[in-house]
Amino acid sequence: MNRRTTTRALAALMTGLCMTGGAAMAQTWPTKPVTIMVGVPAGGALDPFARALADQLNKTTGGTFIVDNRPGANGNLSAEMALKATDGNTLWIGTQSMMTINPAAFAQLRWKPSDFVPVLKAVEAPLVLVTNPSVKAKNFAELETWVKDPANKASYASFSPGTPSHFLGYQLNEKLKAKMVHIPYKGSAPQITDILGGQVPFGFTQLAAATPQIKEGKLTAIAVTGPKRSRYLPDVPTLAEVGQGDLTTTIWFGVFVPRSTDPKLVEQIRSAVLKAHKEPAYRARLEMLNFDVPDASIPEFESEIARDTARWAALVKATGFKATD
Numbered sequence: 001m002n003r004r005t006t007t008r009a010l011a012a013l014m015t016g017l018c019m020t021g022g023a024a025m026a027q028t029w030p031t032k033p034v035t036i037m038v039g040v041p042a043g044g045a046l047d048p049f050a051r052a053l054a055d056q057l058n059k060t061t062g063g064t065f066i067v068d069n070r071p072g073a074n075g076n077l078s079a080e081m082a083l084k085a086t087d088g089n090t091l092w093i094g095t096q097s098m099m100t101i102n103p104a105a106f107a108q109l110r111w112k113p114s115d116f117v118p119v120l121k122a123v124e125a126p127l128v129l130v131t132n133p134s135v136k137a138k139n140f141a142e143l144e145t146w147v148k149d150p151a152n153k154a155s156y157a158s159f160s161p162g163t164p165s166h167f168l169g170y171q172l173n174e175k176l177k178a179k180m181v182h183i184p185y186k187g188s189a190p191q192i193t194d195i196l197g198g199q200v201p202f203g204f205t206q207l208a209a210a211t212p213q214i215k216e217g218k219l220t221a222i223a224v225t226g227p228k229r230s231r232y233l234p235d236v237p238t239l240a241e242v243g244q245g246d247l248t249t250t251i252w253f254g255v256f257v258p259r260s261t262d263p264k265l266v267e268q269i270r271s272a273v274l275k276a277h278k279e280p281a282y283r284a285r286l287e288m289l290n291f292d293v294p295d296a297s298i299p300e301f302e303s304e305i306a307r308d309t310a311r312w313a314a315l316v317k318a319t320g321f322k323a324t325d
Helices: 002-025 046-061 073-082 096-100 140-148 164-176 188-197 207-215 263-277 280-288 298-319
Strands: 034-038 065-069 090-095 116-131 155-158 181-184 202-206 220-224 250-258
Touching: 034 046, 034 073, 046 065, 046 090, 046 116, 046 250, 046 263, 046 280, 073 090, 073 096, 090 096, 090 116, 096 250, 096 298, 116 140, 116 164, 116 207, 116 263, 116 298, 140 164, 140 220, 155 164, 155 188, 164 181, 164 202, 164 298, 188 202, 188 207, 202 207, 207 220, 250 263, 263 280
Parallel strands: 034 065, 034 090, 155 181, 155 202
Antiparallel strands: 090 250, 116 202, 116 220, 116 250
């Protein structure tokens, strides 16, 4: 009897050890520090979003998340670097322009959108058309008159060539039959700085970057590009309200991982990111940055990417724009 009891006890102990080992093997993501790859310099709108996400994931997962800014070629450098990591320890923050404009704009693109799996559509926002107060225009009609006056030698700033900020300016130039010069920048922070300084009179820029300056009276908001007025600038009309509805657009930031990542790991990552995304305090923080926080499903997000890609590809072709590395 003693021998049988001992045998059973040993068997129970071994079973328990196996179950403990199995639980350890099944430990959920992350098991190592995670890099959040961002294709823009610090500042602007994308960088503070990525840092807010990193902070929230630190809290909800207990892991370590580090933002790595790798600007270059409108985000292409960061995409290439992110694709080198397939173990789930690198997240890539893709933007509308990176995912849907770069494929048409860069002839020698060394990655393609299908190389990535969407984890989450994180935030979206309209752009806002702003002017330096030295431009004597308080509304779109007055801005149109100012732009058409040859004496003003009008130019417009974009936060990067080959982005909605650039192409909306191009379309506006065409519609007004003006001769504005495009002045491109490397991010919304330097774009805003030069509009504030009067080096460039106006441009379409990120709502998150411009709203504080608008509220302080340092920039004049002419219109927002979304389908409805922004709750952050409720007194500013949409482009549709001023007769420019075909320029309507919003921009978005999404979280992606390389498609070569194990599908089971992708689901663990998606579950953790979605949990962070639903935290009320985190959503409130994003709203303080003047973002809207959507709740789009992955199929809805994928359909939006496809629509945006078709729209911007047609515009890239119409303009003849060719980006360079």
